[in-house]
Amino acid sequence: MSLERPALELLGFDNVLFPVGDLDEAVSFYERAGFPVKFRLDEAGIALLEAGKETPGVLLRVEEDFGHRPPPWPGPRVWLEVRDAKKAARALLDAGIELLDPPFSTSTGYVVEIADPWGNVIGLTDYVKRPELARS
Template sequence: MSDDESYELLGFDNVLLCVGDLDEAVRFYGRAGFAVGFRLDEAGIAGLRVGAETPGILLRLEEVLGHRPPPWMAPRVWLEVADARAAARELTAAGIVLLDQPFAVATGWSVEIADPWGNILGFTDYTKRPELGRRP
């Protein structure tokens, strides 16, 4: 790129997570509170909505994974929620195992889960710093 050319980062498109079974992944993420925005089985993908934003979580089938974590480091994606401790209770009630109990962070509380392929999702709130959150 020459000095007179530049680009601007405008925001997120989608966060891609590789899974070994698309049906199982959609069921897991449905229990975790995600709604399916679209599903294209012929392409091996499903898009999950995240709030009112257009970008979301894109699940991509990688059959080679089967029912095991990938051989690479798993991504860690955190999403904002109104109350992470309430999210932890709802996730547990839905049969999802928490990686740990809710823990304090600088902005509030967080809790993490992992899908069957080792992708880690965190749910964090801004209860200590509401001015930084989406709903101050």
């Protein structure tokens, strides 16, 4: 049995889009979590947040009547690489951001997850157990 690959070539991620109910509140939350704003277009209801040195980022998009909600479990998650997830967890707590759980162990390192007020979940993961796989 042969598995044929589709005729497309995936090159990598563009932006990750998160629906939010209020752009000011969302930008404030993500800035406290360490995400610099790359640009913001209030008239379009969007803001692009930086995620490292790569061009793509986290795009916040206002959805009408989208209220606060708890994060779905299980549900989609976006994990971003950091140098040290445990230090990131302390920085998030110092910024007043609640963690979903304490940092937990994976096969490559540790992860800490947070959710914005609309239930979008972001994980910050490191490669302390497998540094050869980490970004330099």
